[in-house]
Amino acid sequence: MSRLAATYRIRALHADIERVARTVALEQSVEVPMEAVRDAYVADEVVGRVERIAPCGEDVFDVTIGLAEVTTGGDVAQTVNMLFGNSSLHAHVELIDAVFPDSLARRFGGPRFGIAGLRERLGVHDRPLTCAAIKPQGLSSAALAQVCETFARGGIDVIKDDHGLADQSYSPFAERAVACQRAVQRVSRETGRRILYAPSLVGSPKALYERAKIVREEGIGMVLLAPALIGMPVFHELVREHLDVPILAHPAYAGATRVAPPFLLGKLFRMLGADAVIYPSYGGRFAYSEAVCRDLADAMRGPLHDMPAAMPVPAGGMTVERVPELVRFYGRDAMLLIGGSLLVADDVLERTRAFTRAVAQGART
Secondary structure: OOEEEEEEEEEOOOOOHHHHHHHHHHHOOOOOOHHHOOOHHHHHHHOOEEEEEEEEEOOEEEEEEEEEHHHHOOOHHHHHHHHHOHHHHOOOEEEEEEEOOHHHHHHHOOOOOHHHHHHHHHOOOOOOEEEEEEOOOOOOHHHHHHHHHHHHHOOOOEEEEOOOOOOOOOOOHHHHHHHHHHHHHHHHHHHOOOOEEEOEOOOOHHHHHHHHHHHHHHOOOOEEEOHHHHOHHHHHHHHHHOOOOOEEEOOOOHHHOOEOHHHHHHHHHHHOOOOEEEEEOOOOOOOOOHHHHHHHHHHHHOOOOOOOOOEEEEEOOOOHHHHHHHHHHHOOOOEEEOOHHHHOOOOHHHHHHHHHHHHHHHHHO
16 A cells, blocks of 8 residues: 655654654554554555654654555545644644655646746746845835836835735725836836736635636736645645646744654655745844755755646745845745845845845856
8 A cells, every 4th residue: 555654854862753653653554552443444444654763863764764655545635634734733743844745746836937937938048037026014105116117116026915914904905916017017018128026815715716717817927835735635725726837835823733844854855735934034133044955945846746846935034135145045046035135224225136136146146
């Protein structure tokens, strides 16, 4: 029977690790003591198997457990449940990776556009892409559209809503999305340059589907979604059935669980349909290390069941002055996202132009 191979980082004494590993295998498969398993099929095929125990520190082990694919039912929520349902309640267990059978990966689908599709839509093939976020919250739709237009005139490729923008009274979704899309279209017509605006869709499933309809009707070219906020099953269904544009995934709430970022943001979000994924870059206002950021980028761009590569979008307190370093670190196939460092400038337009010039120069050198 086909199995998922889930790897957990477990804190336990060396003398206890085999028992703890077997306990996790049972918890994530049949959720009963082995003595309660009397059916031969369940015992042979459904019970989780401890496949590997590897020390990775003092009283810390990486444990790989084989979980029967049939227990997932081919469903996103149930797959996450089988990977890290009850065991997520144990403080000593962290999910760090999972390898999926091809049959299950095909059910999820992966990115529809990926790096190549994004580049094709923007007509940019020789440098990292640029991204900026319109903010702060509290501005009117008209004021946010003006910020959007300034970024567009400064040469930004993808202009996204701040993820905190939803359907607030000061900037209702429909009003804001239309105003920002028209601002981008106006600049695009004047300059001949392709620009994508990505409004943030947040809310209940009903609200999300209604806003997806606005995206289609207005010809909006990209969408920002936070899979951990709206729920990964809803994210997957929204991408597959209600949207036909590239998806920019946001990491909001993804840090609320003990799941390794390279797996959650880099691999799982990609498998569920994210074409580009935002994550906190090293050296900013978050605590991700260079090693984690490298692993994230590798997970998005590396081989994964013949799925298109997703675009890494490092963000989080980055500055224009660090662009050369970031281009060297992430390479050409990345989208650099800067927000506050542009908006604090006295001349936001010129600061934005300095950002896009620095990216182009970094790619050349």
